[in-house]
Amino acid sequence: MAVGLLARPSSIVAESPSYIRSIQVFQSAGIPIHSVSLDKEGIDLKVLHATVAQYQSGLLYTIPTFHNPTGILMSKQRRNDLIEQCKELRLPIIEDDVYRELWLDDLPPAPLKSQDSNGNIVYLGSMSKMMSPGLRVGWVIAPEPVIERLADIKMQTDYGSSNLSQYVATQWFAQGYHEPHIQWVRGQLRTRRDQMLELLQQHFSDIADWQIPTGGFYIWVKLTVTVPMQLLFERAIQANILINPGYLYEDEATSHIRLSYAYT
Numbered sequence: 001m002a003v004g005l006l007a008r009p010s011s012i013v014a015e016s017p018s019y020i021r022s023i024q025v026f027q028s029a030g031i032p033i034h035s036v037s038l039d040k041e042g043i044d045l046k047v048l049h050a051t052v053a054q055y056q057s058g059l060l061y062t063i064p065t066f067h068n069p070t071g072i073l074m075s076k077q078r079r080n081d082l083i084e085q086c087k088e089l090r091l092p093i094i095e096d097d098v099y100r101e102l103w104l105d106d107l108p109p110a111p112l113k114s115q116d117s118n119g120n121i122v123y124l125g126s127m128s129k130m131m132s133p134g135l136r137v138g139w140v141i142a143p144e145p146v147i148e149r150l151a152d153i154k155m156q157t158d159y160g161s162s163n164l165s166q167y168v169a170t171q172w173f174a175q176g177y178h179e180p181h182i183q184w185v186r187g188q189l190r191t192r193r194d195q196m197l198e199l200l201q202q203h204f205s206d207i208a209d210w211q212i213p214t215g216g217f218y219i220w221v222k223l224t225v226t227v228p229m230q231l232l233f234e235r236a237i238q239a240n241i242l243i244n245p246g247y248l249y250e251d252e253a254t255s256h257i258r259l260s261y262a263y264t
Contacts, residue, residue, distance in 0.1 A: 004153040005092075005122075005146065006031060010058040013051050013091075015043050017220075017249030017256075019068045022061060022096070035250070038067070040211070042074030045085055052089050059092050065108050066099035066216025069249050069258040073214055076109040083115050091120075098126040098138075101182050103215040104190045119143035127169050129217075130182055137161060137169045189217070192261040217262035220246075223255045232257070 006012070012026055016035030026033050034055050036048045042064060051057065062082075064074035074082075086093055095112045113123035119142070126138040140150060154160060172178055196219060197212060204210075210221045229245045236243045242263065246256025 004149050006058050011055050012059040012061055013048060013055075013057045014061040015063065015067065017069055017246065017253055018061070019063060019096070020248050023249075026061075038070060038072055040072065041078040042067075042072060043078070043082065045078070045081055048082075049085060049089070052091055057091065059094060060086060061094045061096065062112075063096045063099070064112060065097055066102060066213065066218075068099070068216070069218050069244065069246075070220040071211065071213030071216050071218045073108055079109055079112055080115070083112060083121075086120060087118070093121045095121055095123045097124060098129045099216040100125070101130045102186065102189060102217070104186055104193060105214045108215065113141060119146075122146060127172075130185060131169075131172065131178075135165055135168065137165050189262065193219075196259060196261045217260050219259045219261065221257050221259060223257070227255075229254060229257075 011032040011034055013034045013036050014023065014026075015038050017038075018035075023033060032055075034051050034057055036051055037044045043062060048060070062074075064079060064082075066073055082093075085091075093112060097111055097113075100108060100111065111123060113121045121142075123141040124138060125141075127135045128138070140147065142150070193213065200208070200210060200219070200221070204221070207225045208221050208223050210219055213219055229247065233243060233245055242260070244258040244260075246253030246258065249258070250256075
């Protein structure tokens with residue numbers, strides 16, 4: 001998508017911090033990335049406007065629902081404002097919505113794509129987060145010319161996704177397995193989230209801050225004391241605990257760690 005949808009030279013804007021693998025994809029394609037900060041409601045629109053104006057960026061990549069790594073859920077009002085601003089800026093959006101089904105408390109606001117009246121938003125979904133990490137099947141919702149272009153790129157890249165995987169995904173929905181499964185997944189994640197929050201409160205309340213995620217997989221923890229991050233990572237590994245240092249997602253996030261309650 002990065003290679004096929006953007007003219008050269010071009011750049012993208014993305015939330016900071018953001019999903020490490022997506023950042024690497026853009027970087028490997030030689031596409032500059034300009035960071036836009038987040039607040040509790042999602043992407044900062046004033047910073048977005050200034051960044052796009054300065055760099056003439058060609059695309060916004062965003063994870064509005066249970067953001068990775070912060071867990072932030074973009075508010076309904078912020079979504080509305082973002083859509084209007086991107087219309088004014090003529091800025092296309094890639095909406096990465098792979099965590100949408102993993103809400104734990106309340107149903108999240110509707111996708112940005114649901115308000116897309118002029119084909120400005122490319123919407124991404126995936127089976128790997130809600131069914132099985134090994135089922136590498138996803139989908140794209142976009143205007144027909146975009147789909148045709150992406151299909152051509154994919155055929156040139158890997159000759160298409162596995163027919164077996166696509167058949168499994170089709171039958172999964174057709175046979176009615178999805179709804180009971182996703183309800184079970186939500187229950188498991190809710191229990192694990194609550195257990196992790198309890199442990200954080202017991203052991204980290206005087207040395208760290210965090211927000212309670214309402215869905216997804218992650219808790220973004222900010223340490224309020226100075227800790228050598230590499231040493232912390234190594235000690236955690238020795239205790240069979242995997243943490244992701246914040247600098248993997250943002251160079252300046254040297255006092256942050258991403259914890260996942262999706263793993264056992």
